[in-house]
Structures are given as structure tokens and as C-alpha cells.
Amino acid sequence: MTQARSITFMDTDRFPQARTHSPGLEKFLAKVERRALVMAEIATGSREEALDLVQDSMMAFVTKYACKAESEWPPLFHRILQNRIRDWYRRSAVRNRWKGWLGFDDDEGDPVQKAPDPRAATPEMELQREESGEAISTALHNLPLRQQQAFMLRIWEGLDVRDTAKAMGCSQGSVKTHLFRAMQSLRGQLLEYRS
């Protein structure tokens, strides 16, 4: 605590433009950002959307909660991220409903965006990656959002039930229920990973 105090005051007093955040904040974000991206990508099915959600979450976390104790950061960050994902779901649902009513199909998209990236992985690498992770990603993507969140936070991120409940904004009992159903569904879909 003493060290954190001296660093904070040194930085802000000598360099008014310097970052006022604790040095652990950058490390924390660097540690969680990749997993956060994968979580958001599985939830949304789009890397671009996932990158936007992660950036928004990091921005909101830094401006609102960086002053909290470091031990409180993981559930707070994930709460922001999961709220952003939930908002994205709501917006998508409304957008799809409107498209359905108006009779529009999905956007064709920019052909340049759709063109294959020459720097992308080779077909062999893609195949290997697909074999290792795509089945799991698909199974997780197919889960209802709350079950998906419970699995990601509790099993993958390793938060305890209390912190998972905080991050999801629900009771600890709900976390256990969602997780139980998620595991049941995943066991049914991913037989090859059971042994």
C-alpha cells in the first residue's frame, strides 16, 4: 500500500499528464483481455463485435472502477463485459426483429472485408485449430447466454460462486443452476471431450 501511494503521488505531482492509474492496472488488463475477447467472440460470433465490446469494457472499467482494490477487479471487469454482451444481445434481437418485419436479409457486407486475408493461417493450420476448438466454441455459442456466462466465468475464468454471481448480477443459487444446465448441455454435445 505504501509503495502504491508513493508511485501514485510521484506520477501525478511531477507529471500532471501522467497516468494516474496504479501500475497493476495495465498488467491486469493485459492478463484478462485475451480471454475477454474469446468470451465475447463466442457470445457474439463476430471478432469485430468482440473487439468493440472488450474495448468498451476496458474503457468503462478504467474510468469507473480503477480506484477499487485490485482483488475486486476481476468480478467488476467481468460484470462490465457481461453487461456489454447482454446489451449487444438485446440490440441484435431488436435489429433482427425489425429486419424480419421489414423483410430484409442479412447485410451482404463489404466484399473487401470478406476477401481472404493473405496473412491468415494456412488451411492446414485452420483445420488443426478447428479440430481443437471449433466444436467447443460452437457448443458454447449454442448455449443460452446466462448458461454460457456461468460456464465462462466459473469454469474457465475460475471465479468463485460469489464473484460469478456479482459478475452476472444474479444470486449464487442462479449461478449454480445455470452452470448445472450448461454442463449438462455441453456433456451432451461434446461426447469426445468427456474422456
Place this chain on the structure above:
Amino acid sequence: MNEFENNLKKALDEKTGALDAATLSRLRQAREKALDAPVPWWRALQARTFATVGPAGIISHGGRATAALSILVLLSMLLFMYMFVSSPGAESTETLEFLEILNLDADLELVEEMDFYHWLEEQTSGESNR
């Protein structure tokens, strides 16, 4: 944790490790942007207070801040009363609107900070239970 859960975790870790350089670069840029974002002054003050006195001493600082805020509110009320009494005509509408805006801001701040107060209450009750 059973083997099935371990296998799932491992596969997700591999997916995370296989992110391409362009994506990692964009993540780094997003992080830099977030860290460079201006922090509102009251949150910076909150952070400084926390870093200076720690969780144990935050109550005494909080007390001073509350006292300062109370004085500010009292002065605002006195100013408002003075303006209201001295010009009960057209200006009073403007004053009322001004006060409404002030109240609106205060409410918004309270709503925005609700998480923090809820959190603080939990922390306090958690410590007293120990």
C-alpha cells in the same frame, strides 16, 4: 474439477493462445486507449484517497469529504434562498430551473455511484461480521 471440465478449459486456452498478431495488436491498442482515457476528477480523487490512506483510513477522509460537501450544499441553499427572496418574479423561474438541473445532476451521480455505495456497504458489513 473433473477431466471433462479440464479438457474444455484446455481447448479454450489453446484458442486464446492462437489469436493472430493483428488481433493482439488491436487488443493492445484498445488497452492503451482505455488507460489513456481521462478519468473524471471525482474518481481520481477517490483513487488518490484510497491510495493515500488505504481502506482503513478511507472513513476518516470520507468524513472530511462529507463535511465539505455538506458545507457546499448549505451555501448553495443559502444562495438559492437569497436569490428567491430578493427576486420573487421572473428570475425565480430561472432559479428553480437551475436548482432542478442541480438536483438532476446529483441524482444522476447517485445512480452512477450506486454500485460503489452498494459495494462499500457490503465491505463494511463483511468486516463487521468478521
